[in-house]
Amino acid sequence: MTDGGMSGGIGFAAALAAWDAAAPAPARACGLKVADLLRGFHPDHRPGGMVQLVAGPNEGAPCPAQLAALLQSDSLLEDVDLAGATILDADVLVLGGGGAGCVAALAAARAGARVLMATKLRMGDGNTVMAEGGIQAAIGAEDSLQRHFEDTLRAGHFAADKALVAALVGDGPDAIRWLVREGMSFDLADERQRMGGALLRKKPGGATAARLLSYRDFTGLELMRALREAVLLQPGISVLDGHPALELLTDDRGRCGGAALQDLGQRRLVLARAGATIMATGGAGRLHLAGFPTSNHYGATADGLVLAYRAGARLREMDSFQFHPTGIAWPPHLEGTLISEAARSAGARLVNGRGERFVEELAPRDVVASAMLRELAEGRGVGRDGKLGLFLDTPSLEREQPGILAQRLQTLSHLAHRAGFDPAREPFLVRPTLHYQNGGMAIDTDGRSALPGLLAAGEVTGGLHGRNRMMGNALLELVVFGRRAGASAAADARQERPRNLGLNHLAGWRRGLLAAGLGLEAKGPLLFPPYGNVTPQDLRRHAA
């Protein structure tokens, strides 16, 4: 699994001619059972796609090669780098400024803790704001916590931790009340009823009840807006933007007591000492696992996983990722950008380089993505300027439902405009894009990891989604577990103060790497993907 299943493909001009001649595209039978399709072509299942971890708490577990290389990397720091570093003290340190980090910081501060929130980029500049669909919570009269629980477990192929899922769905209704109190707006069933109105509920894919709450189609942005304002107004929270964590600090008992941060502006190291540390650094999409493009933000480089793993926290389901079927394949500067499911829901078909339909477009995401990868792997993809994809047939859709692109699919039309073509005349070139990290740090229902002093919330954690995440559960997760982790951290910080802090875990970690025959050449975390121009070597140099 090194190239995302790429091979030759059919030239763009020839494919366009085949599509034009055949439109509307005839369907070709799949000829494979769903289980075989997934086993054969889903990136999670493809043979050779995973390597086994050979060092650390998850030794023996499967994991994508790029991620394994980072998880089993050496630190960017040495003990000597800490000498003379600026020291900041807090009760609770929150790493990450997306949704989960903000909720955790608010919860901890309101429980009486002095909170330091450190972000790699800036508060709110993360994946949370890209959530378009909404947030799930069982608040309908015909719905129940039990149904939300069962829907979530089923969607995750029954691999999720039941206690975590129970906590998630159980806190759901109160999480919505909390968001409303924070000032977040939701769509109302009747827009004219401004006071006391019921929230509008939609049915998310795979759910047995209407449970998806939304705000227009930028729920994540509105959520982040409310959280950001709340954080800025909350006494007791200091925000440090542009301060990525390079390493966790541990004391002589192995307990986590903060982190070493790189102040990007001043180019100096800052030691943030805290009684409890909350990891809220998000996922790993920007590692482009198996060569896939990603819908993820530039900052999603698995930094939190790397730091936590190295310090002794256990991970789970690190071999499970969600792929969204329709990411842009061409032009290159928009590669990976999502075209939402709304296009396929409205009737847009997927067509291969021979002008054939090859899958039922509204099947579950993993099935559609696998069928697409099969087309690409078997040479029926469409090649354009070295990029390989499949057609999303927007011209036929527009022909069948005139005006639909302008009226219902404005976001898609906006993307086409940015890509420089007319979607009513030319189909999009799409391919599956890395969307979400299903696994992550193992936590308990209070958000605590196995490493004392270290808690976690949001996409960096695993166990809630099993092997496949349901739409609308990611936003709920960050609220529910952000609150839980924040409250737990405030309580923990009252009881434990760090002592003899340093990079105490690194000696053992390095011995482990060497014992496993890995060497110390590879450094991590990645922090900034290659095109960001700031390399880990730069940081190391500036830190020195």
Next chain:
Amino acid sequence: MKVLTDPALCVGADLAAWMARGGGEGLSRALAEPASIIPVLEAAGLRGLGGAGFPTHRKWSAVAAQPGPERWIICNGNEDEPGTFKDRFLLAETPHQVIEGALIAAVATGAAQVVLYVNPREAAGVLACHAAVAAWQAHPLAAAVSAAIGQALCLRVVESSGHYIGGEETGAVSSVMGGFPFPRLKPPFPFEQGVNDRPTLINNVETLAHVAHILRHGAAWYRALGLGDAAGTKLYSLSGDVLRPGLHELPMGTPLRELVFVHGGGMLAGKAFKAVFTGGPSNTLLTGADLDVALDFESVRARGSRLGTGAMIVVGEGTSILRKTAEYVAFFAANSCGQCPPCKIGTHQVSRILERLDTGAGRIGDLEALENLSHMLPGSGRCGLVDGAATVLASSLETFRAEYEAALPRG
């Protein structure tokens, strides 16, 4: 007094004509006394005229102080924002002013790699630059520059991808290196790590065009061109509801009223003055209360706005602020590179709401949504694009709220 747009200097790519009109004098003085170049610019008070107003001598000193032999100069002519049309004029009509300024910068900073970075959509400018650069290659002054910096001067034209963000400094660096103009995080700043990770000086075309004149006539002469504390002249791109839109070179610090009612010939069709979208158009609107403002960096900032590129898009009674704002935000949405999610999502959603409001399809809660977005978005991107979109939105919404309310559905 016209300096940059003096018709006598609009000789196109004809280098002999440029030299016959005093061209080369500034460069010769720079070559005679390289150490004095930066102090002269400092004394003249030259500032970045691409919009930031950053003191030019500080950028030059920063690049000059960097270690290593490889340094770059990018003459930023990517100009793409609505309402700004000054750089394309300079590049097409009088490119030698710009090149001579860039060569003086090369002498001052020791940079042998000089790039005229131009927007391919402005074909006349691209052609003129190619011809002008070709003319310099064999000129003795170019050889003298090579001798002064101890390396062979490499002067060339690089066409940008034509994207607006290609004008952002780090986007320009990426573009010159052959990539898509994705802005990146700063630091490191281009002066320390730009093209090929080497020190890189990036100046707007208008800024560089002044340099040869300053070296030739002196700092005191340049300072005296401006009004009040402001120095030099400024190219104001005047457009919108005025009688005589166009490029006006006037003393820096010319009052807005004079620009609109004297040089611009007053409001089109005698309509009352309503507002001005300034330089970008990504700033707080100037209104009738600001007609007395001197159009220089400090005075405009004191009114809570920015001079920016010097673009002044004038709006009169009868023109819809909502429509204009919708157009500009649509521009920003189309030009967001998509790296920072709040910018990618936010500019697009603001654009959609404005478009809906303007076409009579507004919804209850739209104004709250716009207000909330205008609070959320500033500062959420690595470059200034999202800030500009949020500022123009917030400002128009605050100052002309009645126009927004009138567009809401009744009842």
